[in-house]
Amino acid sequence: MTAMASKGSRSGGRISADQVKDILIVDDHPLMCDALSLTLKISFGLKAVRTARSLAAAVDQIKAQGAPDAVILDLNLPDARGAEGIVTLRRQLPDVPITMISADMDAAMISAAMAAGAQGYISKSLGREALVDSLRRMWDGEFVTPEGYEPDQADADDEARADLARRFATLTPQQMKILRLICQGKANKEISYELSIAEATVKTHITAIMSKINARRRTQAVLLANSVRLFEAG
Amino acid sequence: MTAMASKGSRSGGRISADQVKDILIVDDHPLMCDALSLTLKISFGLKAVRTARSLAAAVDQIKAQGAPDAVILDLNLPDARGAEGIVTLRRQLPDVPITMISADMDAAMISAAMAAGAQGYISKSLGREALVDSLRRMWDGEFVTPEGYEPDQADADDEARADLARRFATLTPQQMKILRLICQGKANKEISYELSIAEATVKTHITAIMSKINARRRTQAVLLANSVRLFEAG
DNA sequence: ATTCATACAACTTCGGTTGTATTGGCGGCA
């Protein structure tokens, strides 16, 4: 599968693929990590590529070793399915291109990922040349989506979703955990138990969450999270 | 597009397409209604076909004129998107084969419809012969789904969804309205206003709903409704 | 020094339960 692109680049971001020297791959599948990093080393002449097995590991590593020049992120991580991964990393890396990689070619998921701030979305089964080409274009500032994907009837709808994703990106780690549990239908007391904090604290976080995403009832919070596919099944 | 089928028929239902003489088409698009009823008249030698423009109209007509031998139901009605239509009609017509017809070939939507109790699911763009063939097979008791659709990793998962759909089918009309509003994130007070009843009454219904679908918190009710795609966007 | 994430308690509002009343449809039975 090849890829098509629409133009446009992130605000203050980098502008050239040549400047990309430090890449972080986040994927829990070791084989995929190896294959990807090998391809990248060869095709872009890099000596080393960083990898992380989970979203939490990625976050920690970025704190410890600094921001990479680009990220390649698996859609289905053990600790983050759906758009949560993008949103979380965007928080730490406002200007770094994040590429989603997944076997799931569902159009709704793709547009959710793009709205969440991904620089592009590519298939796991993409051939080596197409992969390299897609990545290079992304690092040059293009938004790259799989061929055959049309940004739906984007317009105001997609605009709103991107805005919403930006709001979710302002959630702190603890708030994200709490929101995830809310989206599983749990009560405040259950959440407080799972996180080992007081119910009062849970409530404080929830108030903060709802203020950030402009929700008034927790059911609305659930609907908003689902509308950007923040958390997928589970 | 042609169609493939899996065997199996509804419990006490009819067993032969020859006995299908009275068909109800529920679709708000006049052209589609005409085209369908014409095809049916010709292909099955029927003199008349009943039609309804909305779910509410269909329900009323069945009350007034009795149960049809088969129903063909559009997925996107003005007053019912998603699985709600099936579930509502199933309540009135426990043994009548209901065929979903839609332009949306999303696998998740198909399995949601089948789990909700549809006899089959066909594309709006299906050719005349394939359409007739699919309908005949459905009326002979087969479950007919579009070619290329595999019932996912059905098993226990689909079993549970079908059970859940059966539970939703026990909701009264008023309860269904209330659940829909809940799934839009509305508060009890807002719901009471929209339906012109007391908030206390809304609460009673909600308790009944949650007991029927085995939910304890309203967020869980929302998640369950979404898991069977009871209401689609809107 | 200031800002932010986290934490908790006191208070208010909302959601959910229970008990009860009224209505309309339906089957039996005279």
Place this chain on the structure above:
DNA sequence: TGCCGCCAATACAACCGAAGTTGTATGAAT
């Protein structure tokens, strides 16, 4: 046919527990 009793659906109020708000405090990061 008409009457009766029954059940399902709808309706409401009073109570209690859960959700959400506000004020405040502490340690960590910048």
